[in-house]
Amino acid sequence: MVYVEGCPGCAVDRRKAESTGIPYKSFFHVWIITLVSCLPISSLYPFLYFMIRDFQVAKTVEDIGFYVGFVGASYMFGRALTSTLWGMLADRIGRKPVIVIGIFTGLVFNTLFGLSVHYWMAIATRFLLGSFNGLLGPIRAYVVEVCRHEHQAIGLSLVSTAWAMGLIIGPAIGGYLAQPTEKFPKLFPANSLFERFPYFLTSFFISVFYFIVLVNCIWLPETLHSHKFERKEDQLNESLIEHLADPEDFVEQTLSSTTNKNILKNWPLMSSIILFCIVSFDDMAYTEMFPLWAQSERRLGGLNLSSDDVGQVLAITGLLRRQETFELAPGMPPLHTSQLPWTNADAPEGQHIIFDMVTRNNKLNDLAEMTVANSFHEAEPGASRLFPNILPIGPLSAEQKPVGSFLPEDGRCVKWLDAQPDRSVAYVACGSLAILDGRQFQELAEGLELAGRPFLLVVRPDFTPGGLSKAWLDEFRQRVAGRRGMVVSWCSQQQILAHGAVACFVSHCGWNSTMEGVRNGVPFLCWPYFCDQHLNRSYITNAWRYPPTWTYGIVTKQELRNKVEQVIGDAGIKERARLFADAARQCVGEGGSSYENFKRLVNLHYRK
Structure with missing residues (x-):
């Protein structure tokens, strides 16, 4: 990042880069x-x-x-x-x-x-x-x-x-x-x-x-920059574009849809404005009419x-x-407006991309006869009633041949787990997109070490971009090597979560990871990063009652150690995870809701 002297916006950006606190x-x-x-x-x-x-x-x-x-x-x-x-x-x-x-x-x-x-x-x-x-x-x-x-x-x-x-x-x-x-x-x-x-x-x-x-x-x-400059997409937005769409095609569609389209013909925008006007009308009508009547x-x-x-x-x-908290339907978890997917998409450019993607997906969903989902009815009964054209057939699992790997897997971790006691290991993985700054990662690593329990930590090569020296990470690997902990760049998550040694899943709450943890009965410790992960966290902590979660800001090593101990040591959390796993297996078993939905999907395919 290049900062221009005398620019108030650059001065604010410099302070944000130097201070990671609230x-x-x-x-x-x-x-x-x-x-x-x-x-x-x-x-x-x-x-x-x-x-x-x-x-x-x-x-x-x-x-x-x-x-x-x-x-x-x-x-x-x-x-x-x-x-x-x-x-x-x-x-x-x-x-x-x-x-x-x-x-x-x-x-x-x-x-x-x-x-x-x-x-x-x-x-x-x-x-x-x-x-x-x-x-x-x-x-x-x-x-x-x-x-x-x-x-x-x-x-x-x-x-x-x-x-x-x-x-x-x-x-x-x-x-x-x-x-x-x-x-x-x-x-x-x-x-x-x-x-x-x-x-x-x-x-x-x-x-x-x-x-x-x-x-x-x-x-x-002042936060406005006083010089002209070209704004570049940050690393998150580049990752989003890279994983969700062809970059040139996606950007071209996004720009053309916003710059060439008449604002009055932008139905998602206009419908939001109309809805806001209706709500505001009701609000102001009460505020003005009640005093008149009462006085x-x-x-x-x-x-x-x-x-x-x-x-x-x-x-x-x-x-x-x-x-500011609302509930879409009975049985669905409460959601704060600050946790909507597009309000947690990092920079404004990322928010625009996610909002555009959500609105386009909603339009496509309206055109579909049904939408297949990696979920099951017992996990989201409220959503199933609210959206009857969604067909949950999960939780899906490729037990014989795990799929979906973005990076080469390190097979040594399975052998390492074999040497650990049952239900003793804290497994930490934050998916393929989430990133942490150097200070937060250091607190995470030292918190796992401080907990005194064996842990398996997945660290992608781009997990802490520019914020942590390779020397520090190498020294940490050597310090915890053996029975205390193992650090890998990628692994087969389905195999790890199915292993009997895993006692806790510190997760970014991506939906596929959530379903894999539920299916295997592993208790969660939620660490959502952006987009829909906050809604998924609300399901885990409110609807499914896995209470431990983080506070805002930097998570300290002491807090992480305490939360890991709470999850692993709470018999009630373990029992809820086991019962939920049994419900998930019954759904995919013969006669279960997901099993019957999958048969409906097959029959629909043959009718077509």
């Missing part, structure tokens, strides 16, 4: 910026009914809701008009200037809104507040650029979390601080500024927070609640509604 300081900046940008949206709804009433613009009480709707919509109307422009501007002048402009103007117009003396002033200040608040798009780009790829999922989830917190804190602030002379007469006496402007305290409180965040932006690093008089069918009561209700419902 950038807590940068994440804190992102979190409070997102939080403060959300507060003006949600804080006014608990008192907006009373504000319109005090403006005396509505001729009757029944008309208040009509005028409330325009004030609430003016903010979003301004955002809808300018959000794309702010995103384009952030790509030209930088993320930091756009963020600073948004915070400064938010401070000004939020304060003016609290000082509104008539209806049209309230609408104008809300419109300008929304027009200059173009933070959400740039802040998502910023959080991806400011951290290493393995921390991007955490960063994006922090944006969602901060937004959710704003929808909790905002209504509470608006509800409790509106009309302070009525609620806190000792602190805010009559004939004071807050009696003339009964909703200013809420705006003032948020504006103070705006000012604190604005000062904090002094230490906000209306009882003779009109309302609840006659006060602003602080409504703020408390909105805060609680905001906490419940803004969970």
